[in-house]
Amino acid sequence: MNTVVTSKEEILEASRELVRSQGWSSISVRSVAAACDVSVGSIYNYFDSKADLVAATVESVWCEIFRLPSDSAAFQDIQVCVAWMYGRIAYGCEHYPGFFTLHSLGFMHEEKDDGKQRMQQAWQHVLNGLSSVLRRDPNIRRDAFTESFTVEQFADVLFSLMLSALLRQDSDPSAVLEIVRRTLY
Incomplete structure (x- = not known):
């Protein structure tokens, strides 16, 4: 597991890559955490919910x-x-x-x-x-x-x-x- 703090932009970059490679249904807190090689909790440091993560990904x-x-x-x-x-x-x-x-x-x-x-x-x-x-x-x-x-x-x-x-x-x-x-x- 990645011990380096992941930035919000890195999370959004991983989310965009998941969308490109696997489609919108691939976006979840767990899948994005796995793509960033961080814990699920690390994603929640930046996004309150899956809906917040998806909305931020859309904006991104x-x-x-x-x-x-x-x-x-x-x-x-x-x-x-x-x-x-x-x-x-x-x-x-x-x-x-x-x-x-x-x-x-x-x-x-x-x-x-x-x-x-x-x-x-x-x-x-x-x-x-x-x-x-x-x-x-x-x-x-x-x-x-x-x-x-x-x-x-x-x-x-x-x-x-x-x-x-x-x-x-x-x-x-x-x-x-x-x-x-x-x-x-």
């Missing part, structure tokens, strides 16, 4: 999928950003099969509110990022947004379209990019 997966690129060019132009997001969604589908679908089906059956709150925080982070890119993009018409049609509303529409395409397993961003071009340029 969202953060990995939408990890910021080293090149900030993706965040200067909304078309480049949308293409980048589709690429990250494809990465998520490849590395975490069923992740997005499980969210749509509400797989956080234990302590649902915490899971929903963490997912909403991750989504809000994405929406804030889209809004920020929309504000910075020099190619967008100056009159594209108004008091009744805001940047935030359009970011929400874009993200909703991307999530819908994801659930349909449509990985082609061209339809969303066409909406961006026709609406904003």
